[in-house]
Amino acid sequence: MIALSDPISAFPVPDLASLPEDVRARILAVQEKSGFIPNIFLALAWRPEEFRAFMAYHDALMGKREGLTAAEREMIVVAISIGNQCQYCVVAHGAILRVRAKDPAISEKIAANWRKARLPARSRAILDYATKVATASHLVSSEDRAALAAAGLTQDEVWDVGAIAAFFSMSNRLANAIDLTPNPEFQAIGRG
Structure with a gap:
């Protein structure tokens, strides 16, 4: 787990190296694009199965190109x-x-x-x-x-x-x- 002097969450935050490859790759892609890792990614990564489900529904709603802008x-x-x-x-x-x-x-x-x-x-x-x-x-x-x-x-x-x-x-x-x-x-x- 990452030791943070100013915790981003009340729950554990895993080290990137300890994460399943697909979760780590998703987080690193966001870091490459934005220049930092949004804390929500690190917080959710503590529970990889929930991370995947959350991101799948997020992407289905927010990644659409038709309809709402x-x-x-x-x-x-x-x-x-x-x-x-x-x-x-x-x-x-x-x-x-x-x-x-x-x-x-x-x-x-x-x-x-x-x-x-x-x-x-x-x-x-x-x-x-x-x-x-x-x-x-x-x-x-x-x-x-x-x-x-x-x-x-x-x-x-x-x-x-x-x-x-x-x-x-x-x-x-x-x-x-x-x-x-x-x-x-x-x-x-x-x-x-």
Whole structure:
């Protein structure tokens, strides 16, 4: 296990060398692309089978090229992470959102209060629905889905908004449960 002076998680963090090859390769590929290893990868690697399952569903939702844009997907994550008070996901996905939206201030606007941000009607409808799924899913109704259709979303896009909100709500809860801390590197991403 890695000995950390400032732990990134309340649970053990494995040495990269001790990980199964596929998990280690995934982590090293992220490090090569971003220049650092996001703490979520190290925290989840403690349990390789769960790491694989988490990443598979993450990739299925966030890696799509059709339907929602990459920026819309990240905007959902930031908005629901605020609702769930997940510091790690707000900081990490805020950085990704700034890059995907090509807007150095968008993540703060969404995080501070997306309802007050000047957003297109489509974005507002997406975040209304995603937030409801994340914080009051038992109240989601056909009227909520109809509002998304009225904003121009397809049935597949409506599914994706709900699935992203639900998946990242789980992720938010796990990050909070393990006291996952955000990497300081995220702060500079997408600002210059």
